[in-house]
Amino acid sequence: MTDLILHHYEASPYSEKIRTLMGFKGLSWSSVIVPPIAPKADLLTLTGGYRRAPVLQIGADIYCDSALIAAELDQRFPARALAPNTAGTATPLLDNWADRILFWQVVRYSMGLRADAVPPALIHDREAFWDHKIDLDGLKADVGYHRGQITTGLGWLENLLGGADFFAGDTPALTDLALYHVVWFFAKADTTASGSGLSLFPALSAWMARIAEFGHGTRTELAPAEAIIIAVSTTPAPLPATGLAHPAIGASVQVLVDEFGTEVIDGTLVHIDDTRIILHRDTPQVGTVAVHFPRHGYPLRTTSIQGENT
Numbered sequence: 001m002t003d004l005i006l007h008h009y010e011a012s013p014y015s016e017k018i019r020t021l022m023g024f025k026g027l028s029w030s031s032v033i034v035p036p037i038a039p040k041a042d043l044l045t046l047t048g049g050y051r052r053a054p055v056l057q058i059g060a061d062i063y064c065d066s067a068l069i070a071a072e073l074d075q076r077f078p079a080r081a082l083a084p085n086t087a088g089t090a091t092p093l094l095d096n097w098a099d100r101i102l103f104w105q106v107v108r109y110s111m112g113l114r115a116d117a118v119p120p121a122l123i124h125d126r127e128a129f130w131d132h133k134i135d136l137d138g139l140k141a142d143v144g145y146h147r148g149q150i151t152t153g154l155g156w157l158e159n160l161l162g163g164a165d166f167f168a169g170d171t172p173a174l175t176d177l178a179l180y181h182v183v184w185f186f187a188k189a190d191t192t193a194s195g196s197g198l199s200l201f202p203a204l205s206a207w208m209a210r211i212a213e214f215g216h217g218t219r220t221e222l223a224p225a226e227a228i229i230i231a232v233s234t235t236p237a238p239l240p241a242t243g244l245a246h247p248a249i250g251a252s253v254q255v256l257v258d259e260f261g262t263e264v265i266d267g268t269l270v271h272i273d274d275t276r277i278i279l280h281r282d283t284p285q286v287g288t289v290a291v292h293f294p295r296h297g298y299p300l301r302t303t304s305i306q307g308e309n310t
């Protein structure tokens with residue numbers, strides 16, 4: 001039995017994506033609650049600087065980013081697999097739209113709606129993390145605009161889904177979860193006396209209900225300190241058998257996050273392939289951990305080795 005530890009927080013939409021995947025696969029997992037704002041000392045001890053939710057820990061292996069976590073869970077638990085990205089599959093384009101466009105429309109909308117109630121500590125934290133000022137008055141004034149952007153997108157999804165159960169057919173794909181958590185975020189924010197704006201979209205509403213039925217699997221709470229003890233007392237799993245012969249293997253490198261934010265994660269590059277980067281990090285607090293990142297969206301800074309980043 002693999003011990004799955006999910007570092008997450010309740011309101012985090014990306015965490016909801018993985019909690020729902022746990023439910024789809026019928027998995028048992030330990031839940032470590034991460035604070036939604038910095039400092040996040042326990043999480044950073046494990047990741048070396050990556051601060052987002054969710055993060056999956058399996059022993060001394062730390063998986064950053066929900067797309068990579070989903071791929072890892074699918075590989076380890078293939079009995080109920082997500083629909084694969086076979087030839088002719090366009091759904092990864094939708095994942096990208098959900099992450100890079102729709103998610104941010106909902107963030108802006110939700111912040112604008114709650115402009116008078118957003119805790120100042122959250123604003124200060126996100127301003128520092130996103131490295132720009134948040135114009136709450138502007139977001140408040142643009143609430144109608146952002147809601148219209150979102151409902152236009154939901155209309156596209158409604159048409160695309162048509163009468164199908166899921167976006168790739170009979171079986172859910174990663175896309176279904178990537179869209180689900182953003183629509184979940186919207187539906188939670190967009191509540192009026194007459195219900196959520198989601199009710200304008202019957203196919204999408206039925207699809208949301210179908211996915212919500214997966215539940216979250218079997219969750220047991222775990223203290224952050226316990227998760228660190230587990231990392232200390234285990235060693236990273238063997239590396240994948242096939243990797244690229246990259247000139248920076250064995251050297252000190254940095255992984256960045258190109259989406260937004262200011263994280264820089266230092267470590268020794270031990271594996272790289274078309275989909276994943278693995279760093280080993282040694283620290284007095286946790287010993288050796290392997291920190292895994294997707295290739296897509298995570299620049300690898302190796303300038304001192306080969307003169308350019310990859």
Ligand SMILES: N[C@@H](CCC(=O)N[C@@H](CS)C(=O)NCC(=O)O)C(=O)O
Pocket residue numbers: 011012013014015036037038051052053054064065066067259
């Ligand atoms: N690309 C990442 C995005 C994760 C992300 O941005 N998570 C949000 C919460 S839903 C976050 O961590 N925000 C900053 C914070 O909570 O400190 C993924 O797919 O996991």
